[in-house]
Amino acid sequence: MDIPKTYDPKQAEEHHYARWEKQGFFAPEVNQDQDAPAFSIAIPPPNVTGSLHMGHALQHTMMDVLARYKRMCGQRTLWLPGMDHAGISTQLMVTRELKKEGLTRHDLGREKFVERVWKWKAESGGQITKQMRREGASVDWSREKFTMDEDLSRAVREAFVRLYDDGLIYRGNRIVNWCPNDQTVLSDLEVLKEPQVGKLYYLKYPVKHSDRFVTVATTRPETMLGDTAVAVNPLDERYLDLVGETLLLPLTDREIPVIADEYVEQEFGTGAVKITPAHDPNDYEMGVRHNLAQIVVIDQYAKMTPEAGADFAGLDRYKAREKIIEKFTELDLIEKVVDYEFSISKCERCKTVLEPLISTQWFCRMDQLRDLALEHMAREEKPRFFPEVPYRKVYTDWLENLRDWTISRQLWWGHQIPAWHTPAGDVVVARTHEEARLKAGDVELTQDPDVLDTWFSSALWPFSTLGWPEKTADLETFYPTSVLVTARDIIFLWVSRMVMMGLKFEGKRPFADVFVTGTILDKHGQRMSKTKGNGVDPLEVFDKFGVDATRLTLASVGTTDTRWNEKQVESYRNFANKIWNATRFCLLNSDGAKVDPGLLAGDLQSLPLHDRWIISRLHKTARDVRAALAEYQFHEAVQTLYHFFWDDFCDWYIELSKAAITSEEASAERTTSRSRLLSVLEQALRLLHPFMPYITEELWQQLPGVNGELLHPAYKTAPATIMLTGYPEGLTDLIDEQAEEEMQMVIDLISRVRNIRSEMNIKPGERVTLIIGAGDQRLRSVFSASSEQIARLARAADVSIAAELIAPKASARAVLGGGAELAVPLEGLIDFEQERQRLGKELGKLESEAESLRKQLANPQFIERAPVEKVEALRQRLEDISQRSSQLQQTLKNLG
C-alpha cells in the first residue's frame, strides 16, 4: 500500500464533486423514503455580475453544512441555487462595455440592448456557479433559477397584478431619490449616506415694503431659485410679526410668503428655513401641508432648468451654486458662510450624489404587508432570528417605521412593469398584453417603459423558484423553506420583504429561522471591499490550504465580526493532514479487516476499556454536534469534532490500540481490533463530512468494506458515498459514563508519569518502573486491566499495582484522584531538592484551591441558599483535594 504522508487537497477536490452532481446526490429525489420530512434552503441569489467573495464562501459553508447534515439524517433535502439579475449593476456593466466600443445604450435601443445583456450573461455572467462547485456546495443544479427566467418573470407579473388589484400598488407623483448618472429612481434603502464636510451659507432675503431681511441657512444655495416660502417655528418670538409677510426672492422676480410650521427648529441656523418643495424631501412635505407651488429648477441630469432663469438654465448644479454665491455676494446678501459637516445622499452603485426630484413612479403600499409580518412575529414568534438579540428588534423596529416602497426603475434590464397606457391616459394593469387588451378594449396600448426594482423579484424568491403561482409538487413539499442564512445588511432589503410577500401570497412565512452571519474583516479590522482592494479571495485560500480547511475556518466564524486570520486556516489544514494520517495508519494496518458498524454496538461490556471509552466518546460527540447544529452553533460543532478526532481518537484511541493492531501475529483478535478501529474511523469521518466533504469522501472510499449497506435507509439504492450514510445518532444508551470515568483515571496516570519524566529530564528512550498504590479495589482493577497500555504509553518497563504504596525513598511521586498514589523509582537520577520543589508546587496548587473551597463552605449563607447539589459537589471536591493534599504532605515528609 502506497499512501503519501501529506494530504493533497487538490486531488480529492478534483473528482468527487462531479460524481456527486452526476449521480444526482444533491437532488431530493435521491431520497426514497416517502415519509421523510423535508429540509429546504433557498440560496440568497448572488448577483449575476458577481464573483465569489468571502461573504459568499462563509454563507455557503454554513448552508452546505446544514444541507449535508440534514441529508445524512435522512431528510428530503433541497438546497436550491440561483442568481439575481441585479438590475442596476448588470446594466452598468454592459453599458461600460458598450462605452469601450464608443456606443451608448440609446444607440442600440432597448431591444438590442437587452439582447446584449443576455449575451453578456451567457458569456461572462454567473462566474459564481463554477466557483460554488469548488466550494463543495451541495446545491441541486437541476433546479437552478435566474430571476429573469420566464417562469420567475411570470411570477413577478402575477404578484404585481394581484398587489395592484388589492390596491397595494399605485402610481403617483412624489419626491424621490434620483440618480443623475444612472438616470433612475432609487428606493430609500439604496441610498448611501455619507458624512460630508461642506459649507452652510447664510442668505438674506429682503422683506417686501421694508428694509428688513430674513436670513436663511442652507447647504444648497442653488435650490433657492426654486424656493416658494420661508418657514419659521410658530412659537419663535423673533419672527412672530413676520409670519404672513412677503419676501422678495433675490435673483428672481418672485414673491414668497413667510409661513409658520412646527417642523422648524428654532435652535438651528437662524430659525428660518427656505422651502424648496421640488428639491428637498422635507420641504416637499411642508409644501404639501401649506399648499405651496413646486417649482422645478433642477432637471434629471442635475442641470438647472429654464425655470431657474436665463442666467442659470443649463448650468450644472455645482456651477449654479458658485454663480448664486457670486451674485449674492455682489448684492451683499450673504450674511456669512461657515464650515459645516452634514450627511449627503449618494447612489449605492455609482456613488453619484443623488438629486431629490418630483417624479411619477410606481409605489408599493407597505402598511398592510407590514402588519402581516408584525402579526406573524407577535403570534408565532417567526421568523426566529439567530442570534435573536439584536436582530428580532432590528427587524420589527424597521417594519414599524416602514414607508411606501418605490418599485419602478428607469432601466431597461429587469422585469418591465405589466401596465399599459392608453392614448386617453388610462393605465391598465394585466399579466399579459392580451389580458390588457381584453381589459382595455380596442385601443392602442403602450407598455409602461419602467422595470421593477430588482428586490421585487427577490422578495418572491422562496416560492417563485418552486413554481409559484402554479401549485407544484415542489412548492407543496419545500415551501416554507427551513432556514435562511444571510448577512445582516439585507435584513431590510430582502429578508423582511420575503416575509411580507410570502405571507401575502402563500399565507405562510417563507422560512422558519434566519441565521445572520458575522462579517469577515481584513486583518486590520476593516471591511473587505473591492474599492479598498483588501479582500481575500476564497479561491486563493482554497488553492493554498484546501477547501475543507477553509470551510472549517469559515464555519467557526459564527455571528460576530471576525478578522481574517490565515493562521487559523493553516491549523485546520494541519487538522486535515492529521485525519489523512490517522486513516493512513488504519489502512496500513487493515489487513483482513473491514468496516463493520456492528462492532460498535450490541453487548459492549466484554470489550477492553479503551474500546468502550471511544464508543462512548463517539456517541457523546455525535450528540453534542447535533445539539450544536440544532442551534446553529457552528463554532461549537467544529470544536467538538476537532477535539474528538485529534485528542480522543488520535492521541488516545489509536495509541491505546496500537499493541493489538500492530501485533506481528495474525489472529482473530487482531482482525477484530483492526475492524473496530476502522469502524470508529468510519463513524468519525461521517461526523466530519458536512464540514469537510472532500477529504472525508476521499478517505471513506478507501476504507475496506465500505458499500451501499452503510447508507442511510432512505438512500439504500444509491451508489456508495459517505454523503448518503446516516449521521451518527449519539444515542444516550451508548454513552458509558463509567467507562469515561475509568479511562480518565488511566489518562491522568499516564500524564502524571510523563510529567515526572519531563521534569526529571528522563531520556525518552529510558524505561522506568511504575509503582502504583490504590486502596480502592475498582481503581486497582482498572489499572491492572490497562497495565500493558500504561507501560507502553508511559514508557515503563514494569508496572506494579498494590493496595499500599511501597517504593524506594529515591522515587518521584505523585498523588492521583481517588486516593491512588504513584511512585517512579529514580535511584541516582533524583535530585531530592528538585523533587521537593516539584511536590511543593503541586501542594501549593491544591492548598489554594482547598482554601477557597473551605471558605465557601464555611459561609452559612452559601450552605443555606445555594442548590444542594452544588454544595454537595463542592464538599466532595474538597474531600478529594484534602486527601490528595495530606498524601502529598506525607510524601514530602518522607522525603526528609
Place this chain on the structure above:
RNA sequence: AGGCGCGUAGCUCAGUGGUAGAGCACUACCUUGACACGGUAGGGGUCUGGGGUUCAAAUCCCCACGCGCCUACCA
C-alpha cells in the same frame, strides 16, 4: 441625535451566574515503525476601569473609557 454590539492569554477568537478555554505564537525535550502540517511536558490572564445586585459575577444592572455597526427629515 438616537439605537445596538464589542472590549477575555502576545495574536485571532470561544465561553454568558457556580474552581478561566481553544488555535496560533512562546519554552524544554523528542528523526518513538500514521503524521515534524508531528509527539510529550510546560509557561502565560486582577476576563478595559469603577460602582451595584447575589451565598456566588468574565457572565446580570448602572456609570466611565476605547472600538465598531445600524437607523434618522435639522435646513
